[in-house]
Amino acid sequence: GAVVSQHPSWVICKSGTSVKIECRSLDFQATTMFWYRQFPKQSLMLMATSNEGSKATYEQGVEKDKFLINHASLTLSTLTVTSAHPEDSSFYICSASDFWGGSYEQYFGPGTRLTVT
Amino acid sequence: SQKIEQNSEALNIQEGKTATLTCNYTNYSPAYLQWYRQDPGRGPVFLLLIRENEKEKRKERLKVTFDTTLKQSLFHITASQPADSATYLCALDVKGGSQGNLIFGKGTKLSVKP
Numbered sequence: 001g002a003v004v005s006q007h008p009s010w011v012i013c014k015s016g017t018s019v020k021i022e023c024r025s026l027d028f029q030a031t032t033m034f035w036y037r038q039f040p041k042q043s044l045m046l047m048a049t050s051n052e053g054s055k056a057t058y059e060q061g062v063e064k065d066k067f068l069i070n071h072a073s074l075t076l077s078t079l080t081v082t083s084a085h086p087e088d089s090s091f092y093i094c095s096a097s098d099f100w101g102g103s104y105e106q107y108f109g110p111g112t113r114l115t116v117t
Numbered sequence: 118s119q120k121i122e123q124n125s126e127a128l129n130i131q132e133g134k135t136a137t138l139t140c141n142y143t144n145y146s147p148a149y150l151q152w153y154r155q156d157p158g159r160g161p162v163f164l165l166l167i168r169e170n171e172k173e174k175r176k177e178r179l180k181v182t183f184d185t186t187l188k189q190s191l192f193h194i195t196a197s198q199p200a201d202s203a204t205y206l207c208a209l210d211v212k213g214g215s216q217g218n219l220i221f222g223k224g225t226k227l228s229v230k231p
Contacts, residue, residue: 006160034218043206043223044161093160105151106219108160 002028004096006109013084013116020080021112023094029074030096034106035067038091050077084116119145121209123222130197131230138192138225140207147209150183150190155204155224164205165192197229 003026013019023033031052036044048069049057056069068080077096081088091113095106121142130136140150149168153161167174167183167190174181180193194201204224211218 004160041223044221046218046220049218091158095160105163105166107163108153111158111160113158 002026002096002098002105002107004094004107004109006094006112008112009110010113011115013114015085015116016083018080018082019084019114020078021092021094021114023077023079023096023109025075025096025098025107028096028098030098031074032097033071033077034095034097035069035077035079036093036095038093038111044093047079081114084114086116089114089116119143119209119211119220121145121207121220121222123205123207123225125225126223127226127228129228129230132198134197136194136197136201136227136229138205138207138227140190140192140222142188142209145188145209146185149210150181151208151210151219152179152181152190152192153206153208153221155206157204161206194227197227199229199231202227202229 005024007022011019033050035047037047038044046059047062050069050071052071052074058064066082071077091111093111095108097106123140149166151166152164154164155161165176165181167181169185178195182191204226206221206224208219208221
């Protein structure tokens with residue numbers, strides 16, 4: 001099956017610094033990747049849709065200047081959390097979309113645990 | 118607004134029994150519905166997809182039903198095993214969304230006791 005990787009798997013940073021998270025589709029090309037955030041015991045919340053070669057589409061309430069998304073190739077999307085604060089501590093998960101059998105299936109990365117101190 | 122609910126936060130069953138998880142949605146007519154498994158600290162893993170014109174789909178010990186009149190999907194795990202213990206998420210495609218936008222339920226945490 002399709003494999004999506006994320007790096008790093010966990011990161012601890014100080015308040016005010018920036019953190020970059022990478023998402024790669026390893027065995028297929030993904031024109032669209034998604035970034036989610038998940039707080040403990042909560043559902044995955046879509047943050048933004050990342051399209052290769054164009055600007056990301058952000059969900060309502062998600063600051064595009066704080067969460068910078070770059071989708072420079074068909075296999076790589078990056079999320080940069082700028083000027084991170086403790087409330088940004090969360091589990092960030094990316095997914096890549098592949099069209100299969102008449103519908104889009106999403107394949108998720110293993111997630112990145114961000115802790116801001 | 119589109120709303121999706123998994124009405125059990127947790128479900129505890131005995132090994133060998135059938136686990137049944139429920140997913141309800143409102144204000145929406147999805148083209149398809151998906152079920153995922155999520156283990157602690159991990160990303161979701163795709164299990165099954167069922168389309169609006171399908172009533173039932175099976176995969177090994179898994180069975181999913183989709184009732185568009187009731188706006189409900191049931192997810193069954195037969196002959197459950199402790200290894201099936203995880204959180205199970207249902208997800209709907211977002212109407213008008215591009216290339217697979219999904220909205221997720223909060224999940225049901227299944228615990229299978231030996």
